Amino acid sequence: MNWKVALPMYNVSPRLQRGYETLLERLLADAGVRAELVAPSDLPAFWRRDDVLLTQTCGYPYVTMLADTVRLVATPCFDFPGCDGSDYSSLILARTASGVRELEQARGRVVAVNEAHSNSGMNVLRHAVAPLARDGRFFGEVKWSGSHVGSMRMLRAGEADLAAIDCVTYGYLRAETPGFLCGTKVVGRSASSPGLPLVASRAVPDELVAALRAALLSPSEALLTLMQEVRINAFEYRTDADYERIRRLEAEAVAAGYPQIA
Incomplete structure (x- = not known):
């Protein structure tokens, strides 16, 4: 082979x-x-x-x-914050100019999600939002970005208000291209897995x-x-x-x- x-x-x-x-x-x-x-x-x-x-x-x-x-x-x-051994978590990020300071304030806003089958961008965010949802809804619109970097671009461009980014990707972006995080802020953290x-x-x-x-x-x-x-x-x-x-x-x-x- x-x-x-x-x-x-x-x-x-x-x-x-x-x-x-x-x-x-x-x-x-x-x-x-x-x-x-x-x-x-x-x-x-x-x-x-x-x-x-x-x-x-x-x-x-x-x-x-x-x-x-x-x-x-x-x-x-x-070796990044949010990692515990081989467990990891996601940071829930908001666009700074959105005024969102905590997850509940994102009700009715636009969320960027990388992939439907992503644990760090979809599954853990769904888990975090579930207690806040009403009749199966929380966000005003869901936009699919194709990647965590794509979700970050949507936040920075004002095309979305919230996204979940895994702590490893976030740590790499912070180390490699720190300016890429400008215009975003951490408003929560997901469960680990x-x-x-x-x-x-x-x-x-x-x-x-x-x-x-x-x-x-x-x-x-x-x-x-x-x-x-x-x-x-x-x-x-x-x-x-x-x-x-x-x-x-x-x-x-x-x-x-x-x-x-x-």
């Missing part, structure tokens, strides 16, 4: 893209595995391919769509998954240095039972009568 690898989820700058590519190269060398580094244009389709040796997905599509297609390898522990897992296709042999996991959980000095350059302290192995917390957040919102962002 001509294995493929990609870690595109947090490439918010050229420096970070190079950092993740170098990290992947070192990981493959440490694990003694050969694979081709690719840049997938359609991530949902890529996640389902049999030749994916290693990639990263969001926890929500993992528990709702991918658990039978891929398996968990390891989850990064990021397991972060974006590194996954492998279920077609990958057990011994290759074990080699990758071992290299991540006990990194070489060279790999650890590269991890620290992209603000990863360590990797942890999380189970399917851990990721069920994401589904519970969804269930709590549904039970409160708020099944979808609206």
